[in-house]
Amino acid sequence: MAAISSSQVTLNTVKPTVGAGEPLITSEQVNLYYGTSHALKGISVTLGERHVTAFIGPSGCGKSTFLRCFNRMNDLIDSVRITGSIKIGGQDIYSKDVDVIELRKRIGMVFQKSNPFPKSIYENIAYGLKLHGMKAKSDLDSTVEQSLRGAALWEEVKDRLHTSAMGLSGGQQQRLCIARAIAIKPEILLMDEPASALDPIATAKIEELILELKKDFTIVIVTHNMQQAARISDYTAFFYLGELVEFDTTAKIFTNPSKRQTEDYVTGRFG
Amino acid sequence: MTNAPHTAKRTVGWMGIHRGHKARPAEWLAEKLIFLVSLTAILMVFLIFVFVAREALPLVFGQMNSAAARPVIPAKEMGKLKPDELRDYLALTPEEFKRLDKEALTALMEVREEEGKEAPKDKDATVNTTEWKYLFAPHEWSDSRPEDRYVWQPIGRIHKYNLWPLIIGSLKTTIVALLFSVPLALAAAIYVSQLCRPSLKEWLKPAIELLSGVPSVVLGFFGLMVMATFLQGVLGYQSRLNAFVAGIALGLAVIPVVFSIAEDALTSVPRSYTQAALALGASKWQAAWQIVLPAAAPGVFAAVVLGFGRAIGETMVVLMASGNASIMSFSLFDSTRSITATIAAELAEAVFGGHHYRMLFLIGAMLFIVTFLTNLAGDLIMHRLKGRLEGKAK
Numbered sequence: 276m277a278a279i280s281s282s283q284v285t286l287n288t289v290k291p292t293v294g295a296g297e298p299l300i301t302s303e304q305v306n307l308y309y310g311t312s313h314a315l316k317g318i319s320v321t322l323g324e325r326h327v328t329a330f331i332g333p334s335g336c337g338k339s340t341f342l343r344c345f346n347r348m349n350d351l352i353d354s355v356r357i358t359g360s361i362k363i364g365g366q367d368i369y370s371k372d373v374d375v376i377e378l379r380k381r382i383g384m385v386f387q388k389s390n391p392f393p394k395s396i397y398e399n400i401a402y403g404l405k406l407h408g409m410k411a412k413s414d415l416d417s418t419v420e421q422s423l424r425g426a427a428l429w430e431e432v433k434d435r436l437h438t439s440a441m442g443l444s445g446g447q448q449q450r451l452c453i454a455r456a457i458a459i460k461p462e463i464l465l466m467d468e469p470a471s472a473l474d475p476i477a478t479a480k481i482e483e484l485i486l487e488l489k490k491d492f493t494i495v496i497v498t499h500n501m502q503q504a505a506r507i508s509d510y511t512a513f514f515y516l517g518e519l520v521e522f523d524t525t526a527k528i529f530t531n532p533s534k535r536q537t538e539d540y541v542t543g544r545f546g
Numbered sequence: 547m548t549n550a551p552h553t554a555k556r557t558v559g560w561m562g563i564h565r566g567h568k569a570r571p572a573e574w575l576a577e578k579l580i581f582l583v584s585l586t587a588i589l590m591v592f593l594i595f596v597f598v599a600r601e602a603l604p605l606v607f608g609q610m611n612s613a614a615a616r617p618v619i620p621a622k623e624m625g626k627l628k629p630d631e632l633r634d635y636l637a638l639t640p641e642e643f644k645r646l647d648k649e650a651l652t653a654l655m656e657v658r659e660e661e662g663k664e665a666p667k668d669k670d671a672t673v674n675t676t677e678w679k680y681l682f683a684p685h686e687w688s689d690s691r692p693e694d695r696y697v698w699q700p701i702g703r704i705h706k707y708n709l710w711p712l713i714i715g716s717l718k719t720t721i722v723a724l725l726f727s728v729p730l731a732l733a734a735a736i737y738v739s740q741l742c743r744p745s746l747k748e749w750l751k752p753a754i755e756l757l758s759g760v761p762s763v764v765l766g767f768f769g770l771m772v773m774a775t776f777l778q779g780v781l782g783y784q785s786r787l788n789a790f791v792a793g794i795a796l797g798l799a800v801i802p803v804v805f806s807i808a809e810d811a812l813t814s815v816p817r818s819y820t821q822a823a824l825a826l827g828a829s830k831w832q833a834a835w836q837i838v839l840p841a842a843a844p845g846v847f848a849a850v851v852l853g854f855g856r857a858i859g860e861t862m863v864v865l866m867a868s869g870n871a872s873i874m875s876f877s878l879f880d881s882t883r884s885i886t887a888t889i890a891a892e893l894a895e896a897v898f899g900g901h902h903y904r905m906l907f908l909i910g911a912m913l914f915i916v917t918f919l920t921n922l923a924g925d926l927i928m929h930r931l932k933g934r935l936e937g938k939a940k
Contacts, residue, residue: 380827390818403826
């Protein structure tokens with residue numbers, strides 16, 4: 276029995292870009308412990324290049340934790356211990372000779388709560404670029420404009436680039452954070468519930484943007500909103516209690532999941 | 547059967563929602579009490595200032611005369627003076643004047659005549675040294691060395707009250723203290739709040755703040771006995787106790803003040819800023835220095851202003867470690883004396899109500915005003931910084 280008929284959920288109709296789908300991120304038997312609690316249990320998954328992959332699941336199921344493994348943001352928490360391996364482009368990112376800072380420069384991240392720096396709009400984007408060693412004013416100017424255009428924010432802020440980013444609306448702030456993340460031209464963009472604090476119109480803009488961005492970036496997005504996962508992702512992973520229950524194309528997960536738990540979740544019977 | 551009782555009951559039930567009702571007497575009372583307490587605090591500060599300033603007022607209005615030799619009118623000529631002139635001449639208040647009879651007044655005039663005969667004869671004996679020009683302008687005194695044109699010397703035949711040696715002394719020790727303590731305290735605050743492991747932070751923060759529990763007399767003693775000798779050995783200057791030693795010892799008292807407030811300000815910067823910076827590929831140090839520190843700028847600035855207040859107001863450390871000589875010198879390695887130390891050391895010996903006594907209150911009031919203005923300016927700047935961070939100001 277199909278979990279949801281296609282009339283209820285609009286599925287992502289954007290065709291995968293040519294050349295997309297080559298395996299980029301491979302995780303094997305990833306276990307993660309917060310102190311003694313076992314938060315991720317043996318997760319193995321392969322995510323394709325220039326795909327949008329959505330992580331769904333109820334709160335506390337480990338989807339955000341797993342996302343943060345990819346740019347090693349979990350390192351910041353003292354008690355975290357990770358086993359297994361995560362390879363990006365064939366390189367084990369947890370091996371000793373990996374420079375975390377270099378890794379993070381190649382993986383952009385957008386957080387749940389918009390977190391622009393208390394600086395001007397221009398400085399917010401230029402900061403990441405300066406970290407990457409861009410110095411010339413003309414380069415900075417053009418990249419800032421390009422990133423703001425990429426995040427569909429340029430028209431709204433072009434006249435006040437040098438005013439504080441804290442004066443923007445919530446949706447604009449989140450798009451600024453996306454602009455900041457894509458300005459440094461990462462290969463992978465991690466998004467941790469980027470639209471959960473936004474109103475429907477701002478959410479629609481962000482979703483449109485994600486569909487636009489997948490031409491250039493590999494995107495992994497954590498979301499609570501199943502319609503959102505259905506609308507924008509090519510692949511969907513369903514997490515439950517620290518385990519990866521099912522990983523498949525979005526169409527399959529939402530119309531014909533192979534596990535009972537997945538079906539229950541996407542039809543709204545629990546979670 | 548009617549609806550009336552029902553309606554009436556409803557109305558009663560909703561009476562409490564009216565604004566301004568003292569429906570919660572305990573809360574109302576508590577609120578007023580707290581208001582009263584805060585009002586008292588403001589009142590206390592105000593009253594202290596009024597008291598200090600009142601003692602200094604006669605000086606401000608030029609009613610004091612510290613001249614060693616004052617003009618003498620022979621007692622025989624008392625009849626020629628009008629009552630007001632006589633009262634002025636004998637420097638009496640109207641009440642005192644009323645209480646004295648003619649005999650007593652004559653006796654006072656005779657005393658003045660005697661004094662006049664014994665008074666020194668040199669050119670500065672008739673100078674009223676409490677006039678503003680002697681407080682701030684240089685003057686070559688007949689009884690001191692020519693180079694001592696700026697001198698605070700409230701004892702001896704001529705009372706010299708030039709304020710510059712004290713002002714310079716206070717500024718020298720304060721500046722040394724801030725230059726020494728602010729970088730150290732800020733570095734420690736950045737390290738403890740941003741860079742170190744949480745387990746280490748639990749030890750470091752209380753340890754540094756414990757320094758503020760050291761009594762300043764102990765710090766002064768330490769400065770006087772240990773640091774003075776050590777620093778003289780290292781730097782090899784002439785006078786063992788000087789502005790530099792006092793400044794460093796004072797710095798030890800300032801560090802915990804600046805550290806504590808700056809650390810709180812840095813810690814209260816949302817973690818999400820740091821995370822955003824790290825996710826962009828910043829190192830921990832870059833995130834702390836380029837993102838967190840600017841975001842905490844208002845709080846850090848407030849910490850420095852408070853540190854300044856502590857440094858310029860601190861008495862014991864400076865009194866003990868500065869050498870306590872009111873020398874007019876810009877050198878850090880000369881003995882020096884601050885405003886606060888002067889008040890502490892001299893107030894007990896000054897004649898109650900005399901010019902020396904009032905002079906000490908005057909410099910106390912000046913210190914009060916300087917601290918007040920510094921805090922006010924600090925507050926204004928802090929608001930500007932905060933407004934800029936929040937995107938309000940241009």
